[in-house]
Amino acid sequence: MLDISKIRNQFPILSSKVNGEDLVYFDNGATTQKPQSVITAESNYYQNENSNVHRGVHFLSGLATDKFEETRITIQNFISAKHSHEIIFTKGTTDSINIVASGYRALLNKGDEIIISELEHHSNIVPWQMCCEQSGATLKVIPLLDNGSLDMIAFENFLSENTKLVSVSHISNTLGTINPIEEIIEKAQAVGAKVMIDGAQAAAHIPINMQSLGADFYCFSAHKLYGPTGVGVLYGKEFFLTKFPPYQGGGEMIKEVSFKKTTYACLPHKFEAGTPNIAGVVAFKSAIDFITELGLSNIAKYEEELLLYATEEVLKIEGLKIYGTAKNKSGIISFNINKLHPYDIGMIVDKMGIAIRTGHHCTQPIMERFNIPGTARISLAVYNTKEEIDICIKAIKKAKMMLS
Amino acid sequence: MNTIQNIQAEIVEDFEMFEDWMQKYEYLIELGKELALIEKQYKTEDNLIKGCQSRVWLHAEKQDGKIIYTADSDAIMTKGIIAILIRVLSEQKLEDIIHADLSFIDTIGLKEQLSVTRANGLVSMIKKMKLYALAYQN
Structure with missing residues (x-):
């Protein structure tokens, strides 16, 4: 049994007044409030630990890097991923989906098909429309039934050897439907397609296990999970992330740079160009700890x-x-x-x-x-x-x- | 004379009587119900105001050097807000509309009553009303 009043006490904002009344916050699908531990971790980072991550030789850089990588391991355990380098830090779910869509743009051809569903958030629709426009692939949309669940018969009829990718949400942000993703993954993979799951509405609410689920990609945002804004996760099976071209060029993501030829860093850094939201990533760990404890x-x-x-x-x-x-x-x-x-x-x-x-x-x-x-x-x-x-x-x- | 200034002063007086937000909202809802509705043929994409979260259509017609506004929205509060603007600006001279200083909006605290996105919608409504006047002037 959870002690809800004890939980509420950890969230300073919940005791505030809005328009003279006690705040009742029911907009958690948009973003959740943050417990004190997350707020403290973010400010403590800037007060005591701030430095740029990776490749620094000095004390603070080492400390920041350790903290940053600690979160990666925490998330690996949280979602039971096989390797920590399968966890890519992004700006959020939208960013994660765009990375995969951009990777697929290079892999798809005319005649290939991507399947999404009618209940997707725009961020799981538009990147695929762009991907199809640029690659010549076709987008198919699983229709909704009247009760807000997916028409699984239509889904099965869509599946063929042309299906390259299925991208659906775990939970609908509008309807609350928990999609039968186990079944979707199994059936899609049976025809050789890969599956991406948008877990933005799921990660803070139901347990997820990458190894038993078998999704090829899964993504979510820290801020819908009691963590800071501007941080998200892209989980991807090692094989694909290795195969994908890098998403953005810059610092951090390279192995060697010369004007003749630049080679790219290994996972996960290949997809983490530039200085990341270090404070956010560090505080993200406190959010996961909060959930894990409950x-x-x-x-x-x-x-x-x-x-x-x-x-x-x-x-x-x-x-x-x-x-x-x-x-x-x-x-x-x-x-x-x-x-x-x-x-x-x-x-x-x-x-x-x-x-x-x-x-x-x-x-x-x-x-x-x-x-x-x-x-x-x-x-x-x-x-x-x-x-x-x-x-x-x-x-x-x-x-x-x-x-x- | 029903000048823009006079009507604004009347509205400010109305709002001064209200003791809390609920009375203000009830007043807006009442106004919304009484709004002179736009004719169906003018509920077009062109007359739709961008920047509002609910859909708002605004139409303007010139009669004897003055502008008559009609509008509609699918949300009643929005209708109430546009009804206030119409009360101030409709049947006024082009020149007066274009140069109108709508300070009453701040005085009655209409912007504070609205969330930021709604306040943006309010700005868009005023802009569109003034643009109609400008278009007719040219």
């Missing part, structure tokens, strides 16, 4: 309990419709009430100290699929409580009354 399966269990409670309670509001009712769901509730515009609801509950997100959530194809301008979205994290859900529901009811 235990991801405990977190998943608690958040599921919250989701069930919140779903039951919001459905008591007359005229409220939830988008995304798949059987296997994470702590995300997207909804609309009658014909009310989600922005109006969001603005009014904001005045009562409640942070929810409204709009298309960077998933315009989902909005088109359900023929709506947007939704209001509650997204949960481990520090949220049933009391907060009650406060939020009261506020939503008030907004509904004012707007109707």
Whole structure:
């Protein structure tokens, strides 16, 4: 059993007031708040450890490098990757997907196919559209069923020897659907395709294990996982990362530079050109430690309990419709009430100290699929409580009354 | 005379009566419901204001040297905000619209009521209204 009030005490921002009211933060799908340990690690880095990483001979450079590489090992263990050099530090999930898309651009030809799905975040759509435009490959899109789950029959029909890559999210940021990625990976790999999983919404909420999952690529962002912004992870199997050309040229990523021929560094440095977000990477470790200490399966269990409670309670509001009712769901509730515009609801509950997100959530194809301008979205994290859900529901009811 | 300055002063007076955000919002919602709606044929891509999070259409017509604005939005609060702007700028002379100093927005705290992205939308609305006046002048 998690002690939620003890957890909440670790997050300074959660005791702040917004518009004179206690903050209720339900925008965790966009970014989570940070525990004191992460904030301290980031500032401590600049106060006591700051130096540029790798190849420095002096004390501080060695210290910064050790700290930086310690996070890599922590993440390797966190996601059970086989090698630490399969962990590439990036700016975030979007950056990670772009690295893989750019790698594939050089490998694909006309007639090759990439499969994504209708519920993807724009960052798992646009890089592949660009990749297809430049390589001549074709993009196929797995349609959604009415409950917000993927049409797996359509997916299987898409698979052929032309399928080179399948890129889908682990959890939908708008609908909360947990996609059957084990099945997707197995079926895609059976026809010789590779699989990339966008784990932005998953890594802080359910346990992930790269070796048992077998995904070829997996990515996520630190800031959705109680860590700092501007840091992300690209996990890739050693074989592919070795095969890919470098993404960006610069310092750090080279072995030898001359005007005749430059050779590139080995993994992971080949993909980490330039000075990285060292402070962010160092503090990222504290975020992982925070999660590991609580235990991801405990977190998943608690958040599921919250989701069930919140779903039951919001459905008591007359005229409220939830988008995304798949059987296997994470702590995300997207909804609309009658014909009310989600922005109006969001603005009014904001005045009562409640942070929810409204709009298309960077998933315009989902909005088109359900023929709506947007939704209001509650997204949960481990520090949220049933009391907060009650406060939020009261506020939503008030907004509904004012707007109707 | 219903000059831009006079109408602004009226609105400031209205807002002074409100004690909290809720009364302000209720007022905006009320105004939104009363907004003179744009005719369907003008709800075009060209009349859509960029920079707003909800969709806002604005149309302007010149009559006797003055401009008549009509608008619509899919969000009611946005409609309320544009209704206030229309109350101030509609049926005014081109010159006056172009040079209007809309200081009442700061006085009534409308920008603070809105999130930054919404405030950007407000700026876009005013810009588009002034641009219509400029276009008709030329």
